[in-house]
Structure formats: structure tokens, C-alpha cells
Amino acid sequence: MIKMADGHSIPRFGIGAWEMRGKETVDALRSAVEQVGYRHIDTAQYYRNEAETGAFARSSSVPRSELFLTTKTFSKGSSAYDSILRSLSAAQLEYWDLVLIHAPDGGPKARRETWEALSRLVKEGKVRSLGVSNYGEKHLEELMQSKPEVLPVVNQIECHPFFAQSSLRAKCASHNILVQAYCPLARGNYYGDSTLSRIASRSGHTEAQVMLRWSLQSGMIPLPKSSNLGRQKENWDAFAGGWELSQEDMKELDGLDRGQRGAVESQTMSQECA
Numbered sequence: 001m002i003k004m005a006d007g008h009s010i011p012r013f014g015i016g017a018w019e020m021r022g023k024e025t026v027d028a029l030r031s032a033v034e035q036v037g038y039r040h041i042d043t044a045q046y047y048r049n050e051a052e053t054g055a056f057a058r059s060s061s062v063p064r065s066e067l068f069l070t071t072k073t074f075s076k077g078s079s080a081y082d083s084i085l086r087s088l089s090a091a092q093l094e095y096w097d098l099v100l101i102h103a104p105d106g107g108p109k110a111r112r113e114t115w116e117a118l119s120r121l122v123k124e125g126k127v128r129s130l131g132v133s134n135y136g137e138k139h140l141e142e143l144m145q146s147k148p149e150v151l152p153v154v155n156q157i158e159c160h161p162f163f164a165q166s167s168l169r170a171k172c173a174s175h176n177i178l179v180q181a182y183c184p185l186a187r188g189n190y191y192g193d194s195t196l197s198r199i200a201s202r203s204g205h206t207e208a209q210v211m212l213r214w215s216l217q218s219g220m221i222p223l224p225k226s227s228n229l230g231r232q233k234e235n236w237d238a239f240a241g242g243w244e245l246s247q248e249d250m251k252e253l254d255g256l257d258r259g260q261r262g263a264v265e266s267q268t269m270s271q272e273c274a
Ligand SMILES: NC(=O)C1=CN([C@@H]2O[C@H](COP(=O)(O)OP(=O)(O)OC[C@H]3O[C@@H](n4cnc5c(N)ncnc54)[C@H](OP(=O)(O)O)[C@@H]3O)[C@@H](O)[C@H]2O)C=CC1
Pocket: 015, 016, 017, 018, 019, 042, 043, 102, 133, 134, 156, 157, 181, 182, 183, 184, 185, 186, 187, 188, 208, 209, 223, 224, 225, 226, 227, 228, 231, 232, 234, 235, 263, 264
């Protein structure tokens, strides 16, 4: 667990739920949590599986208090407040551990009003912590300069060795904002890269595990998605397997940064991050 800026704790490794559909969501989350050990689940209104995420949490042998559940909203201003109430109702949950503004599109006024609306939910106990996603440095500065009563605890961004976002990560650290790495496997787009595969064979681990270990050793909270028990275990082993990448491996992986997105379509993100 890592302590966040607001005093709550967050598990250091999570599972993403993008593209989990219907019953697959419940089955995948059950195997991840009950057979492997995951406690941190990342969903969003956009993923259309909040109801299944809630159904899993309510029926799990692991108590709700031991799970860390995140959702995200694209809604703006006061409608963000209502949208999270709808999410709670769909999931039949009493609270979300973390709610994120899914993307900064909409302009400064909309971003401020959205933050204020979501802050009300924290004060009412329906949400424990608030954060942002896809925020750039200028969006973070704008938020921090508004001196928010409820502090942002995370920025969830695309991050993996091929899109390392070092400057943005440093900005997050300067504001005590943790980085959650989405697409930490870059959706598989770089398997076979010669450096990645060399480090994987040298360390005796898979390329996916090397990417996740890089993320953890770089101080991030990776959120790999897998609906497959074997791959859920493989990914978890990067966190709990008791092995590390050497400094030399880390340096080589740092050298893979291409400075551009490698997983989520740039066009989608330029709309969401305008
Ligand atoms: N805030 C935002 O804007 C965004 C947030 N996210 C969040 O981040 C999470 C992770 O990102 P995501 O887009 O899912 O991409 P990932 O980088 O996590 O890749 C997921 C893909 O890799 C496969 N996979 C998982 N583990 C392995 C493995 N060990 N070896 C080979 N293949 C593997 C999965 O298939 P399989 O299931 O069959 O194992 C799936 O197809 C999302 O699920 C979502 O929660 C993602 C995008 C944007």
C-alpha cells in the first residue's frame, strides 16, 4: 500500500477493466482477487461494466473494505456529481475508493466546476479520494493553483517504457500526486522489441513482466488488464514475485522512450485532452 496526499492508502498494483464485458467482468475480477491476490480494480463509466464490478465486489469472499475500487467520469460540472451517484447506484456500492476526472477536455471553467462537484461527494462520504486522468502539466498546475480543498491524489496516464512521460511524472511528484500507469503493457504493441526481449531472457521473465517491473521500480502503480487467470498471475508476479530488474536493465528500458503514445489512439486522446 502507498499513502496518498489525502491520508488514504492505495494498493501498489491493480487490474484494469477496459474491455471486460458482462459476465466476463465478474469472472475475471473474481479470479484476479480471489485466486491471485489483486485488491485494486480500475473501471470507468465509459467501460460499461460498473454494474458487474459492483456485483463482483458485493459477492466476493474478500470484504469490500479490503478492495480498492476506482471509477472515472467524462461528465462536466455539476452533472459529474449526479453521474457518480448513478455509478454508485448501478454498482450498488456505498462508496468508491477513488473517482477520477477521465480527461481534461472542456476548458478551465468546466474542470474547476467538475472538481468542485466531485469534492462534494468526498465531503458526503460517497467517494474517499479524488484524482485526475490524462492531465498534462498545465492542467495539473491549473488545478493546484486553484488551491483545492480536496487534494488530487493520482494522475492516471499512459505510461510504459516506450512512452515514459518523465517530465509529467516529475510534475506529479512535485505535487505529491501518484502516477497510475494505464496501458502499462502498451496493449502488447512492443513485444519482440530487441531490448525488451533481451532483458526478458536475461532476467528469466516475460516481456510483459519486465514492462510491469519497470513501472513499479519507477514508482508508478501499474494497472494491467487481463481476463485470463494465467496472465493475471504472470502480471501479479512482477509485483509480488520477489525479483527486481538491475539498475543496468532499468537504464536500458529508460532508453526505449519514443516520446509518443504507443497504445491509445492519439486522435482519441487529442480530443479528450484538449
Ligand atoms: N484513463 C484512461 O484514459 C485509460 C485507462 N485505462 C486503464 O488501464 C488499464 C490497462 O490498460 P489497457 O488498455 O487494458 O492495456 P494493457 O497495456 O493493460 O494491455 C491489455 C492487453 O494485454 C493483454 N495481456 C495482459 N497481460 C498480458 C500478458 N502477461 N502477456 C500478454 N498479453 C497480456 C490483455 O489480454 P487478456 O485480457 O486476454 O490477457 C489485453 O489485451 C485499462 O484496462 C483501464 O482500466 C486504459 C486506457 C485509457
